[in-house]
Amino acid sequence: MQTSNDVVIETRNLTKVYRDFWGRVKVRALKALDFEVKKGEIFGLLGPNGSGKTTTIKLLLGLLFPTSGQSLVFGRDATDVAKNERLGYLPEESYLYRFLNAEETLDFYGRLFDMPRAVRRQRTFELIEMVGLDWARRRQLKEYSKGMVRRIGLAQALINDPELILLDEPTTGLDPIGTREMKDLILKLRDEGKTVLMCSHLLADVQDVCDRIAILYQGELKELGRVEDLLKMRDLTEIRASGLNEQARQEITEVIERHQGKLNSMGHPTTTLEELFLKIIRESETHPGRRVRGTKES
Amino acid sequence: MIREIETLSFFEWLPDGLVGWLFILLCVLIVGVVIGWLVAALRHGPITALRMVGRTLWTGVIDLAGTSPRRVLALSWLAVKESIRRRVLVAFGVFILILLFAGWFLDPASAHPGRLYLNFVLTATSYLVLLLALFLSAMSLPADFKNKTLHTVVTKPVRPGEIVLGRVFGFTAVGSVLLVVMGVVSYVFVIRGLSHTHQVSEADFEKGRTDRVQAHRHEISVDASGTARVEMAHGHWHDLTVEQSADKTVYRLGAPRGRPVARVPIYGTYLRFRDPQGKETEKGVNVGDEWMYRSFIRGGSLAAAVWTFEGITEENFPRDQFANGLPLEMTLEVFRTYKGKTDDPEQIPGVVGSLALGTTTDEIVRLEAEVKRVRRKRDRYGGTDPDKIKNLPEPDTLERARYQREVDRIRARLEELRAELPEPIDVKIFKAKDFATDVQYIPLQCDAKDGRKLDLFKDLAPNGRLEVWLRCLEPMQYYGVAQSDVYFRAKDASFAVNLAKGYVGIWLQMIVVIGIGVMFSTFLSGPIGILATVGAVIPKLFCPQLLAELATGQAVGGGPLESLYRLVTQENMVTELQPGLKTTVIEMLDDHVFVHGMRVAVAVLPEFGRFHFADYVAYGFDISGNLVLQCVLQTLAFMVPVFVAGYFFLKMREVAR
Numbered sequence: 001m002q003t004s005n006d007v008v009i010e011t012r013n014l015t016k017v018y019r020d021f022w023g024r025v026k027v028r029a030l031k032a033l034d035f036e037v038k039k040g041e042i043f044g045l046l047g048p049n050g051s052g053k054t055t056t057i058k059l060l061l062g063l064l065f066p067t068s069g070q071s072l073v074f075g076r077d078a079t080d081v082a083k084n085e086r087l088g089y090l091p092e093e094s095y096l097y098r099f100l101n102a103e104e105t106l107d108f109y110g111r112l113f114d115m116p117r118a119v120r121r122q123r124t125f126e127l128i129e130m131v132g133l134d135w136a137r138r139r140q141l142k143e144y145s146k147g148m149v150r151r152i153g154l155a156q157a158l159i160n161d162p163e164l165i166l167l168d169e170p171t172t173g174l175d176p177i178g179t180r181e182m183k184d185l186i187l188k189l190r191d192e193g194k195t196v197l198m199c200s201h202l203l204a205d206v207q208d209v210c211d212r213i214a215i216l217y218q219g220e221l222k223e224l225g226r227v228e229d230l231l232k233m234r235d236l237t238e239i240r241a242s243g244l245n246e247q248a249r250q251e252i253t254e255v256i257e258r259h260q261g262k263l264n265s266m267g268h269p270t271t272t273l274e275e276l277f278l279k280i281i282r283e284s285e286t287h288p289g290r291r292v293r294g295t296k297e298s
Numbered sequence: 299m300i301r302e303i304e305t306l307s308f309f310e311w312l313p314d315g316l317v318g319w320l321f322i323l324l325c326v327l328i329v330g331v332v333i334g335w336l337v338a339a340l341r342h343g344p345i346t347a348l349r350m351v352g353r354t355l356w357t358g359v360i361d362l363a364g365t366s367p368r369r370v371l372a373l374s375w376l377a378v379k380e381s382i383r384r385r386v387l388v389a390f391g392v393f394i395l396i397l398l399f400a401g402w403f404l405d406p407a408s409a410h411p412g413r414l415y416l417n418f419v420l421t422a423t424s425y426l427v428l429l430l431a432l433f434l435s436a437m438s439l440p441a442d443f444k445n446k447t448l449h450t451v452v453t454k455p456v457r458p459g460e461i462v463l464g465r466v467f468g469f470t471a472v473g474s475v476l477l478v479v480m481g482v483v484s485y486v487f488v489i490r491g492l493s494h495t496h497q498v499s500e501a502d503f504e505k506g507r508t509d510r511v512q513a514h515r516h517e518i519s520v521d522a523s524g525t526a527r528v529e530m531a532h533g534h535w536h537d538l539t540v541e542q543s544a545d546k547t548v549y550r551l552g553a554p555r556g557r558p559v560a561r562v563p564i565y566g567t568y569l570r571f572r573d574p575q576g577k578e579t580e581k582g583v584n585v586g587d588e589w590m591y592r593s594f595i596r597g598g599s600l601a602a603a604v605w606t607f608e609g610i611t612e613e614n615f616p617r618d619q620f621a622n623g624l625p626l627e628m629t630l631e632v633f634r635t636y637k638g639k640t641d642d643p644e645q646i647p648g649v650v651g652s653l654a655l656g657t658t659t660d661e662i663v664r665l666e667a668e669v670k671r672v673r674r675k676r677d678r679y680g681g682t683d684p685d686k687i688k689n690l691p692e693p694d695t696l697e698r699a700r701y702q703r704e705v706d707r708i709r710a711r712l713e714e715l716r717a718e719l720p721e722p723i724d725v726k727i728f729k730a731k732d733f734a735t736d737v738q739y740i741p742l743q744c745d746a747k748d749g750r751k752l753d754l755f756k757d758l759a760p761n762g763r764l765e766v767w768l769r770c771l772e773p774m775q776y777y778g779v780a781q782s783d784v785y786f787r788a789k790d791a792s793f794a795v796n797l798a799k800g801y802v803g804i805w806l807q808m809i810v811v812i813g814i815g816v817m818f819s820t821f822l823s824g825p826i827g828i829l830a831t832v833g834a835v836i837p838k839l840f841c842p843q844l845l846a847e848l849a850t851g852q853a854v855g856g857g858p859l860e861s862l863y864r865l866v867t868q869e870n871m872v873t874e875l876q877p878g879l880k881t882t883v884i885e886m887l888d889d890h891v892f893v894h895g896m897r898v899a900v901a902v903l904p905e906f907g908r909f910h911f912a913d914y915v916a917y918g919f920d921i922s923g924n925l926v927l928q929c930v931l932q933t934l935a936f937m938v939p940v941f942v943a944g945y946f947f948l949k950m951r952e953v954a955r
Contacts, residue, residue: 058954061449061453062452062453063449063452063453063952063953063954064952064953064954064955065952081361081364081455081456081457082364082455084453084454084455084456085455087453089449089450089453091446091449091450093446094450095445095446095447095448095449095450096447096450097376097379097380097447099379099380099383100379104379108372108375108376109450109454111368111369111371111372112369112372112373112451112454112455112456113454113455114366114368114369114455153450156450160454
């Protein structure tokens with residue numbers, strides 16, 4: 001199966017059905033999901049609880065097996081262990097060994113990447129400093145606050161300097177400063193050429209950092225595209241002008257010129273991601289199974 | 299000491315063991331592939347299932363090749379840290395507590411205090427360490443699944459096999475350290491518990507005895523040169539030093555010597571019997587015991603038990619060290635048809651018997667080894683028990699008959715060769731008592747019937763091979779013997795090393811438990827994993843014989859299907875089923891299908907009881923390096939399928955359910 005070199009993640013008709021012990025269908029968590037994540041972009045998965053975001057990430061990591069369809073990471077099947085060499089994963093609730101301290105944690109995960117001792121020490125030192133836990137490097141994780149655990153969780157996800165980072169609710173448990181730092185870090189990673197796939201409930205975070213997003217609802221893909229395109233309100237025109245009084249919309253340019261005004265910008269206004277999200281959810285509930293907008297990927 | 303199963307020499311054991319192991323491995327692999335295919339076929343169809351199974355097997359090979367020692371070590375280290383966090387050291391605290399209280403119950407005045415102390419420490423250590431291994435191994439992975447900590451591990455380039463190996467190595471390391479510490483503490487405990495001395499006053503010395511300590515006293519003898527010596531009692535003696543001062547003589551006794559001990563026995567390589575008419579038989583008489591370990595010879599007749607020994611050489615028994623003769627230790631069972639005065643066991647007289655020495659040839663010894671080898675194969679099909687032979691499935695009956703013919707052929711040839719040998723020479727008359735280990739010294743010189751002086755090494759055992767003939771001389775009395783009941787005691791090994799070997803046995807048991815526990819924990823929850831592990835270990839530990847009978851169709855009640863039929867229809871186990879089509883089908887399926895399945899299933903279970911070396915240490919017998927090596931290899935061999943199964947179970951399951 002061939003994929004373009006630019007495509008880091010690809011799902012094809014990816015479906016996941018959870019069954020009970022007797023094989024009866026419990027939940028259809030994901031229904032024929034198709035999307036691609038390209039190299040160097042920040043891709044956001046959005047959706048309410050139970051929409052299939054975390055299931056998608058777990059399928060991409062090989063933690064779950066698809067019922068049908070396929071998910072490819074770096075062109076390899078998601079169950080192929082070798083792909084893990086190039087990715088980092090921050091789970092929803094940093095599932096780390098609480099009896100280890102920060103240094104031991106990073107050293108342990110470094111060893112899982114078969115990293116030599118000197119490299120591990122160097123990376124451990126850098127990452128602990130980067131996440132601001134220098135002062136607590138010898139404390140057991142069970143003594144850490146939730147935010148601190150999140151930070152060390154992020155550090156373990158970056159221990160191998162991955163090309164692809166999967167972040168499940170990355171800002172959960174972080175204070176406003178920590179949230180800002182996390183977002184800055186995500187942007188920095190993108191600037192370094194890395195690919196980021198994140199899912200979050202915090203729409204403002206997604207809006208701030210994501211290049212493209214996919215919105216899921218009840219396991220179905222409802223929307224997919226560039227953030228600025230999706231938020232563009234095409235049925236409205238927005239004119240930003242200064243030094244003007246109110247005039248009719250018709251022949252606005254001529255009016256502005258006639259009055260020696262200066263046209264700063266003219267275009268469609270954007271809504272907030274929150275408004276878009278709520279609109280999609282409302283429409284999905286009204287018309288189940290229908291794709292809300294036919295926005296093409298740009 | 300009871301040795302129901304003879305330890306084969308390494309090169310005798312290896313080929314059969316290896317072939318059996320490969321066969322079982324192949325069977326397990328085939329069963330695994332078929333079940334995997336069936337499960338996949340139900341969900342994805344037969345062709346896709348075939349592709350999936352093939353891909354899984356291929357990935358298995360790739361994963362095995364990509365196994366990284368560094369990752370395995372990292373995961374082992376994690377298992378060690380986790381064990382420490384789970385307060386594994388509490389087990390050591392419990393051990394110390396048990397030892398502290400043990401002094402209340404262990405009686406050093408008992409007949410065999412060494413046996414008591416050693417059995418106690420080895421049993422206590424064994425139970426503690428095995429329980430610890432069980433809980434650690436079966437609970438660890440399920441806890442990781444539950445806490446989801448495994449999510450951050452399996453999303454690294456970690457192979458499922460590395461997770462299994464890491465757990466096994468880590469818990470083994472923890473258990474090993476605990477065992478070493480417990481072993482050292484046990485050694486000190488035993489030595490201190492058995493340590494004592496006696497006081498000897500001048501009056502006692504005159505009476506020729508020490509005072510009474512730990513329910514025994516020693517006699518003191520003075521030889522012709524005037525040197526005083528403390529005689530052996532309760533399996534030990536003391537060094538005696540005499541200090542003369544101006545007004546009195548002070549007698550001092552040192553620490554007990556001669557116990558605990560680790561005898562290095564030279565067992566007979568072959569045991570044969572002669573019936574009361576002097577005819578060669580495979581077994582002696584059964585005096586009514588259900589336990590057929592010992593076979594009996596009738597007194598006052600031509601009946602005899604004859605052992606063939608190898609290694610009776612001057613190198614093994616230097617003349618200067620064995621001037622009194624070669625020590626032959628015997629633990630005979632005496633079956634009396636009349637007892638005489640029985641109100642005081644001490645007064646029951648011993649039953650008189652005789653020992654004679656015979657020569658043998660290399661050809662005879664070779665044929666004896668051959669007949670033993672064929673007998674072992676034959677004995678897989680019911681042994682010599684007529685009841686079991688009667689219950690054998692038809693194909694096995696035919697197989698058994700084939701081996702029996704081979705045995706008879708070799709024995710006939712042996713009789714021809716033995717007829718050419720001279721009659722054995724009587725060297726000892728002795729009295730045997732029940733439940734006592736008797737030592738007889740076989741003289742280095744003896745008289746032939748024609749009056750010639752014969753040298754033991756040069757004339758009777760020129761090739762190091764010697765026959766020892768045992769006869770019971772009293773009519774109406776019987777001697778019961780087994781192959782291990784009579785042996786030459788060439789030397790003693792270090793007790794400390796023997797105790798360490800005993801701990802190696804516990805160590806191997808621990809590894810087996812850890813392996814099974816980790817394997818089950820890859821797909822079962824903690825408590826169920828514990829139950830499954832116990833279920834896999836217990837049968838061969840406590841009822842290996844029953845399992846063997848079940849697997850070979852010798853058990854009363856028939857094979858698995860017949861037993862099920864009897865259960866459902868509430869039919870008696872011993873009555874014959876009504877002849878007819880139903881019975882024929884049941885018996886046919888049992889004989890040709892289910893019995894083979896049972897054999898593989900039983901063979902897969904670990905030989906757990908074989909690693910139990912406590913009796914060797916407690917009864918004072920050296921655990922041979924050969925036995926230890928065989929057990930180590932058996933453990934490693936067992937761990938291979940356990941690892942493979944653990945790998946595939948973990949590989950096939952969804953980590954995030």
